[in-house]
Every structure is written in structure tokens, then in C-alpha cells.
Amino acid sequence: MTQPSSDARTALVVVAHHRADSLTAHTALRTAARLEAAGFRIDLLDLHAEGFDPRMNVADQPDWGNREKAYSDETHAHMRRILDADVVIAVFPVYWQSVPAILKGWIDRVWNYGFAYGRSKPRLAGKRILWLGLAGATADDPVTEGMHSLLETNLSEGIAYYCGFSHSAVGLLPDAEERPQRVDAEGNLLVGDAVAGAEREAQYADFDRRARELLEKFLAEEPVPA
Ligand SMILES: Cc1cc2nc3c(=O)[nH]c(=O)nc-3n(C[C@H](O)[C@H](O)[C@H](O)COP(=O)(O)O)c2cc1C
Numbered sequence: 001m002t003q004p005s006s007d008a009r010t011a012l013v014v015v016a017h018h019r020a021d022s023l024t025a026h027t028a029l030r031t032a033a034r035l036e037a038a039g040f041r042i043d044l045l046d047l048h049a050e051g052f053d054p055r056m057n058v059a060d061q062p063d064w065g066n067r068e069k070a071y072s073d074e075t076h077a078h079m080r081r082i083l084d085a086d087v088v089i090a091v092f093p094v095y096w097q098s099v100p101a102i103l104k105g106w107i108d109r110v111w112n113y114g115f116a117y118g119r120s121k122p123r124l125a126g127k128r129i130l131w132l133g134l135a136g137a138t139a140d141d142p143v144t145e146g147m148h149s150l151l152e153t154n155l156s157e158g159i160a161y162y163c164g165f166s167h168s169a170v171g172l173l174p175d176a177e178e179r180p181q182r183v184d185a186e187g188n189l190l191v192g193d194a195v196a197g198a199e200r201e202a203q204y205a206d207f208d209r210r211a212r213e214l215l216e217k218f219l220a221e222e223p224v225p226a
Pocket of ligand 1: 098136137
């Protein structure tokens, strides 16, 4: 793999999963490797491994009368990592059609008043973010389309654009479960048979291909002019 040049762009890859052997962690590492191959310098932020505490606290609670508030050292260190990044890629399992608590807490505490929003010249302007969400629902489950648009509304419109990002996209990766899941008309969760062997390999390969395509599409998209 080629070394990124000193003027290489930086990608902050944020992983929100409690297991290092999860499909989410695997997808994050593959995504980081692809970004590195595309010439990015990588900052890998594994929120669980770094022991990030998602709970809001007094030091990091915004003070609406003071956008210059000095937040906790931990939060300032995370703000620095965002400022140093040109692109942010958040990789997470979809929980309740949203992000897991640890990722939500990172946003709550770090994307704070005076830093991410509340300034006429947003500090995050020019940056781009891809939300790569792994979902247990199958691609043909009727719930999947609505889940995607809900995530776009929440993460892109409600958070990223509010915080001044120039571009935000949600890449949804359904079929993340070994055993396909869907909910029937009566609300029962139907869990299919686990796949194994060559079929399992093919399922992983297809998943990997979809993740790569979402990243390539994101990298090729033109940023919205500031
Ligand atoms: C608390 C919880 C909530 C979940 N909510 C959803 C959901 O709203 N939609 C969905 O498609 N899958 C949902 N799932 C399934 C996960 O998205 C799925 O297990 C995960 O993406 C698989 O990746 P992993 O093996 O890396 O954990 C949920 C799982 C958990 C544990």
C-alpha cells in the first residue's frame, strides 16, 4: 500500500460497535483500507475501544449564553480530530432506525454549541460525511426504504447540515444478519435459516461489494457549494 503524501486528505473513520469481530468492525476496517488506498490519511476512532463515555455531563453541556465555553479535555480532543478530517465516515449498526447510543453520545457531547453549530461561519464547512449503517432488515423488506429516508432526515438534515457539513449521505447496508429477518403483517419477527459455507462466503462478498460501491459513490459525489 502506498504511503499517503504529507498533503494527503484525512479521513476520520468512526466505529460504533462493542465487538471487534462484528460485521460492523469488519466493514469499518475494509472502508479504512479503501480510503487509504485512495490516498487518504486514516484516523480510526473506535468509540468502544477508546472507552468513549456517551453520557452527557455538566462540563460538556452547552451554555446557550457562551458559545466560547471550554468543554472537557476529552471533548476538545475529539473536536480536534474532526477539525483535522476532510471526510468523516461513521460505521454503525442501525439500532431502532437510528444510531447506537455510543455514536449518538459522541455527537451530543462533541458536536457541540460554538464548535459545530451556532456560528455564522460554520467550522465544519467544507467537510463531508458518510453514514454507513448496517441493518438487520432484508433489502426487500418494506421497512427498509422508510428506514433509509428516516436516517437521511435525521442524520443528514437534522444533524450534519445543521452543523455546517457541505455534504452528507446515508449509505444503508441491509441484510447484515447471518439469519435474514423480516416482520410480517401481524408484527411477528420472522428469522430465516442461517446460511453457511459457500453461500455464506457469497453473502459476505456481496455485502462487501455494496459497502465499496457506497463509498465510491460518496467519494465521487460533488460537494454542495458552500
Ligand atoms: C437494539 C437493536 C436495535 C436494532 N434495530 C434495528 C432496526 O431498527 N432496523 C434494522 O434493520 N435492524 C435493527 N437491528 C439489527 C442490527 O442492525 C443488526 O443486528 C446489525 O446491523 C448486524 O451487524 P453486527 O453483526 O455488526 O452487529 C437492531 C439490533 C439491535 C441489537
